[in-house]
Amino acid sequence: MSELSTRLDVFKTYKLFVGGKFPRSESGRVYEVTDAKGQWLANAPLGTRKDTRDAVLAARAAVKGWSGTTAYNRGQVLYRVAEMLQGRREQFAAEVAAAEGLGGKKAAALVDQAIDRWVWYAGWTDKVAQIAGAANPVAGPFFNLSVPEPTGVVGIVAPQTGYGHSLLGLVSVLAPVIATGNTAVVAVAAGAPLPALSLGEVLATSDVPGGVVNILSGRTADLAPTLASHQDVNALDLTGAIAAEGPDSAASLEAAAADTLKRVLRPALDPAAQDWTNAPGTERLLSFLETKTVWHPMGQ
Amino acid sequence: MAKKNVDKDVEQDAPAAARPVFEYAPAPESPAAAGDIATSYGHFINGEFADSSGSEALKTVNPATEQVLAEFAQGTEEDVDRAVAAARKAFADWSALPGSERAKYLFRIARIIQERSRELAVLESIDNGKPIKETRDFDLPMVAAHFFYYAGWADKLEFAGFGRRTTDGHSGPNPRPVGVAAQVIPWNFPLMMLAWKIAPALATGNTVVLKPAETTPLTALRFAEICRQAGLPKGVVNIVTGDGRTGAALTAHPDVNKVAFTGSTAVGRAIAKQVAGSRKKVSLELGGKAANIVFDDAPIDQAVEGIVNGIFFNQGHVCCAGSRLLVQESVQDEVLDALKRRMATLRIGDPLDKNTDIGAINSAAQLARITELAAAGEAEGAERWAPACELPTAGYWFRPTLFTGVSQAHRIAQEEVFGPVLSVLTFRTPEEAVAKANNTPFGLSAGVWTEKGSRILWMADRLKAGVVWANTFNKFDPTSPFGGYKESGYGREGGRHGLEAYLDV
Numbered sequence: 131m132s133e134l135s136t137r138l139d140v141f142k143t144y145k146l147f148v149g150g151k152f153p154r155s156e157s158g159r160v161y162e163v164t165d166a167k168g169q170w171l172a173n174a175p176l177g178t179r180k181d182t183r184d185a186v187l188a189a190r191a192a193v194k195g196w197s198g199t200t201a202y203n204r205g206q207v208l209y210r211v212a213e214m215l216q217g218r219r220e221q222f223a224a225e226v227a228a229a230e231g232l233g234g235k236k237a238a239a240l241v242d243q244a245i246d247r248w249v250w251y252a253g254w255t256d257k258v259a260q261i262a263g264a265a266n267p268v269a270g271p272f273f274n275l276s277v278p279e280p281t282g283v284v285g286i287v288a289p290q291t292g293y294g295h296s297l298l299g300l301v302s303v304l305a306p307v308i309a310t311g312n313t314a315v316v317a318v319a320a321g322a323p324l325p326a327l328s329l330g331e332v333l334a335t336s337d338v339p340g341g342v343v344n345i346l347s348g349r350t351a352d353l354a355p356t357l358a359s360h361q362d363v364n365a366l367d368l369t370g371a372i373a374a375e376g377p378d379s380a381a382s383l384e385a386a387a388a389d390t391l392k393r394v395l396r397p398a399l400d401p402a403a404q405d406w407t408n409a410p411g412t413e414r415l416l417s418f419l420e421t422k423t424v425w426h427p428m429g430q
Numbered sequence: 431m432a433k434k435n436v437d438k439d440v441e442q443d444a445p446a447a448a449r450p451v452f453e454y455a456p457a458p459e460s461p462a463a464a465g466d467i468a469t470s471y472g473h474f475i476n477g478e479f480a481d482s483s484g485s486e487a488l489k490t491v492n493p494a495t496e497q498v499l500a501e502f503a504q505g506t507e508e509d510v511d512r513a514v515a516a517a518r519k520a521f522a523d524w525s526a527l528p529g530s531e532r533a534k535y536l537f538r539i540a541r542i543i544q545e546r547s548r549e550l551a552v553l554e555s556i557d558n559g560k561p562i563k564e565t566r567d568f569d570l571p572m573v574a575a576h577f578f579y580y581a582g583w584a585d586k587l588e589f590a591g592f593g594r595r596t597t598d599g600h601s602g603p604n605p606r607p608v609g610v611a612a613q614v615i616p617w618n619f620p621l622m623m624l625a626w627k628i629a630p631a632l633a634t635g636n637t638v639v640l641k642p643a644e645t646t647p648l649t650a651l652r653f654a655e656i657c658r659q660a661g662l663p664k665g666v667v668n669i670v671t672g673d674g675r676t677g678a679a680l681t682a683h684p685d686v687n688k689v690a691f692t693g694s695t696a697v698g699r700a701i702a703k704q705v706a707g708s709r710k711k712v713s714l715e716l717g718g719k720a721a722n723i724v725f726d727d728a729p730i731d732q733a734v735e736g737i738v739n740g741i742f743f744n745q746g747h748v749c750c751a752g753s754r755l756l757v758q759e760s761v762q763d764e765v766l767d768a769l770k771r772r773m774a775t776l777r778i779g780d781p782l783d784k785n786t787d788i789g790a791i792n793s794a795a796q797l798a799r800i801t802e803l804a805a806a807g808e809a810e811g812a813e814r815w816a817p818a819c820e821l822p823t824a825g826y827w828f829r830p831t832l833f834t835g836v837s838q839a840h841r842i843a844q845e846e847v848f849g850p851v852l853s854v855l856t857f858r859t860p861e862e863a864v865a866k867a868n869n870t871p872f873g874l875s876a877g878v879w880t881e882k883g884s885r886i887l888w889m890a891d892r893l894k895a896g897v898v899w900a901n902t903f904n905k906f907d908p909t910s911p912f913g914g915y916k917e918s919g920y921g922r923e924g925g926r927h928g929l930e931a932y933l934d935v
Contacts, residue, residue, distance in 0.1 A: 201909075202575060202578070202579075202908075202909075205578065205582065206578070209537060209578075246530055246534075249530070249533060249534065249537065250530065250533075250585060250586075252537075252582065253533060253581060253582020253583065253584075253585070253586060254582065254586070255582075256579060256582070256908075256909050257582060257583065257586065257589075257909075257926070260909065260925065260926045261589055261590075261591065261926075271888075273887045412589060426883055426884065426887060427883075427884040427887070428884055428887040428888045428891055429884040429885065429887075429888050430860045430861075430884075430885055430888055
């Protein structure tokens with residue numbers, strides 16, 4: 131084949147995922163994303179504080195519908211995400227390989243685990259209440275039942291480091307949040323945003339209602355503090371926050387979240403040492419739930 | 431409470447005003463949608479369709495036409511032995527699979543059932559006689575949902591509350607599966623009963639040999655094809671057809687670790703005796719004689735819908751059917767009047783017609799039993815009423831029937847009719863309602879109709895029944911445990927509780 135006839139690839143314009151749509155950043159700006167060796171991969175939208183606020187608005191609007199669906203229906207939707215991801219396995223393997231500097235085999239294994247993790251959480255939707263709820267034998271003629279309910283809008287600072295962080299890590303923090311009926315705004319790994327932005331395309335074709343998941347790339351120092359201080363965010367997952375000083379440090383974000391008494395999930399002591407292939411427990415599922423207890427008298 | 435002036439003459443047919451004003455045009459589902467039905471079927475053993483070692487064949491008929499649909503094998507002891515051996519052989523690998531992989535097989539099965547639900551719904555209706563409206567809107571969605579629900583448990587068993595943790599953090603052999611499960615299911619919800627049995631068994635790592643009922647084997651055999659499409663390893667699911675002899679050979683097999691049976695209390699009792707002294711784990715879901723209790727403050731129209739659904743759903747072939755109406759004396763006339771008006775609008779006939787409310791009785795034998803018990807009701811002095819309606823000339827049919835003046839000692843108040851026959855009793859106080867409701871050897875389900883929440887819970891507290899429906903009836907969900915007290919059996923199916931029957935805990 132002659133060089134002239136070599137076909138030129140079509141590049142993808144990576145975009146944010148907000149309210150079920152794919153906007154560019156309102157800033158009109160992008161930043162360069164490189165692979166582990168410093169080679170240019172793509173330009174990612176430079177999401178801003180305003181983009182974050184727009185995303186929270188979309189997430190809030192989606193709460194009523196998503197939290198109101200049956201747990202069974204949410205399970206079906208999450209399983210559909212796994213099905214769609216399976217169909218794009220090769221694409222994600224390539225993106226994860228480039229993002230994390232991994233060989234193709236390891237990257238593909240990470241994608242497989244990301245798919246399986248969606249399946250794992252799909253199965254949790256209609257079981258959480260069965261392990262987190264309870265019939266309470268109060269000392270009196272009362273029926274007393276405790277049931278978990280979603281907290282609302284959850285801001286997520288996605289993992290920035292750790293083995294498998296770019297996709298498997300993201301799925302590991304996102305899936306439990308929406309499985310229980312919350313909606314999410316995710317500030318993705320700033321240095322490896324491409325698998326996350328592509329995940330938006332999967333979600334958009336998986337019957338996930340618009341606004342349930344909103345995905346932002348950009349500087350964590352811009353996005354995370356906006357989520358932490360936002361009046362309409364109910365909970366904050368700080369998994370990807372840095373321990374060091376700075377506006378996006380875990381301590382300052384947690385302090386900002388205290389103003390509105392957000393529920394906060396703190397990051398691991400050493401985020402870089404986290405291996406996202408480890409099997410999750412139920413902590414993430416149970417972190418963004420409220421418990422509602424109903425009393426009712428018994429009598430003729 | 432204001433009461434209507436009701437007609438005292440309960441002998442007459444429905445009031446003319448309640449007769450349907452408009453005739454329905456037929457809206458038949460196509461029988462061809464059921465897919466090809468073979469002229470004869472063997473068993474499904476070790477992933478293959480296999481001939482029986484014996485030569486005896488049974489026939490399954492369409493109860494709405496009495497036409498033979500197919501022949502199928504009468505499973506012999508040797509057939510059962512082969513199936514149990516296949517399940518035993520498959521058990522080692524299947525139980526050793528990571529839970530997440532077992533889950534994915536079950537998710538596949540759930541999805542394929544969803545994809546093929548129309549085919550299965552039509553086939554179920556043809557083989558069973560139940561209305562397509564029910565197979566399409568109830569049985570099949572519930573079957574898929576059941577597989578979906580238990581798929582999700584397969585890799586979460588260490589969270590199910592049985593006090594065991596795995597050492598490696600993955601769900602694996604601990605909590606441990608029981609082994610080979612022998613499952614014998616009835617004909618009233620053939621595919622749904624299959625799902626209730628197979629889904630939790632597979633999720634927990636067991637392998638199964640299932641025997642469908644001898645009048646409804648076709649959807650179970652079709653399910654075997656779905657197992658193949660899902661790539662399920664050979665021997666994990668085996669299906670052996672035949673009548674009670676095959677069932678007895680299966681539950682008696684020495685290499686079976688678990689017996690799960692749904693059916694009559696008489697057979698359940700025989701199985702309990704048969705396994706006595708063995709190490710087999712047993713769960714039994716047997717008969718019922720549910721009370722549907724209506725208080726004077728109940729929303730009457732809703733209650734009437736609940737009464738109709740409670741006893742006429744699936745031709746009354748429901749173990750938890752609300753076959754005894756306990757109505758508070760002060761609203762008896764009002765309720766009965768509304769009930770008769772409603773019964774007169776029920777449409778009986780072609781199960782494949784989408785307008786049909788009540789389909790065919792499943793078999794000639796069942797029709798004979800219903801007929802005999804109804805005659806006993808009359809002979810013992812209860813008053814019989816049924817709306818006038820034409821019945822098809824071929825097939826097995828029974829009009830929706832109501833008995834008033836029923837005493838607690840009457841056979842129709844004590845025995846399970848398993849047909850569209852409702853016995854009406856009355857009560858004055860909540861205590862009396864509870865006493866009468868509990869006055870049967872059964873304890874599967876009950877219904878309570880009242881606007882007063884505290885009374886619902888007070889009643890629920892005192893009713894000896896595994897399921898209590900309040901201001902609703904016949905509600906089912908994969909997440910909700912189901913099963914009976916007393917002679918309605920033991921063990922629960924569905925929900926987190928349903929896992930226990932298949933785990934060594």
